[in-house]
Amino acid sequence: MLETTELEKRYKGKAVVDKVNLYLNEGESIGLLGPNGAGKSTTISMISSLLKPTSGEVHLYGKSMIKNPSDLRKMIGVVPQDIALYEDLSAFENLQFFGRLYQLGGIELKEKIEETLQIVGLTDRKKELVKTFSGGMKRRINIAAALLHNPKLVIMDEPTVGIDPQSRNHILETVRLLNQEKGMAVLYTSHYMEEVEQLCDRMYIMDHGKVIASGTKTELQQILSEEDKILIQLNAPCKELVHELKQLESVKELEEEENQIKLITQRNSGILMQSVIAAERLNVQIVDIRVNSPSLEDVFLHLTGRTLRD
């Protein structure tokens, strides 16, 4: 239903979104994952026709979003990062205001407001002024506002940033409900790997304006399928052991933190045995040793050399 082709935004000649190609099928949920400044908000602003691309195209149901913005925008519900609500109006009144922007009115609007309040779990607070709400509750009202006109696709820009855990859970549950039970397509941006992993069928990993990898969780993990992630817990820090392990050809990455050594090694490299022998010789005790499959966080680290929260 949605496709971007070589989508690009440049500021002063510098590409902040660099030839991004992505697609979203009907009823699917995709995640745009990347650290701050990766270009996620700029990408979705162009997709939702709030920002004009420098070049490239966005198609929704085969029609150019750039050439037909007002027609196509009606099919999209956008939940921006910034909360834009009237503090001195109640939750219900705020939704009435947003509904009217979509030319909704009368009983139809009233029913839609009740339905969306129910979805975001704020029915019992509808008469209260928004200024009395927590940041998370305000964001939930923003989500309700984006749903009033029955969009086919909802786009959310980091909806869980800086909010209380209860609202966060509520938002994640709302996204799951909209996508899995109501069949709405979802484009979700986040720098929390676990959220995208939980909610999205596929993901696009962005860094410095470019999509550097995409696919399902399993497909992305296969990037590291030739590797093991090993965690060695010692009874005391041991610089010599760290030094020895770093020298081994099969060790691709090594991080140490107090008594712990984390390694990324070639699969079945024999490192476990080598570590045990070296530890014994250096008179340090291994109290625990674990081999894990790489996580998506590891995939990101591998691709960019940084963690998502760097």
Ligand SMILES: Nc1ncnc2c1ncn2[C@@H]1O[C@H](COP(=O)(O)OP(=O)(O)OP(=O)(O)O)[C@@H](O)[C@H]1O
């Ligand atoms: N109007 C602008 N003029 C110049 N540079 C901009 C403008 N808007 C965004 N940028 C730059 O574009 C880059 C991408 O920003 P964007 O907000 O899209 O990133 P993001 O991945 O959404 O990050 P965040 O999570 O911080 O919102 C950043 O380096 C930002 O400083």
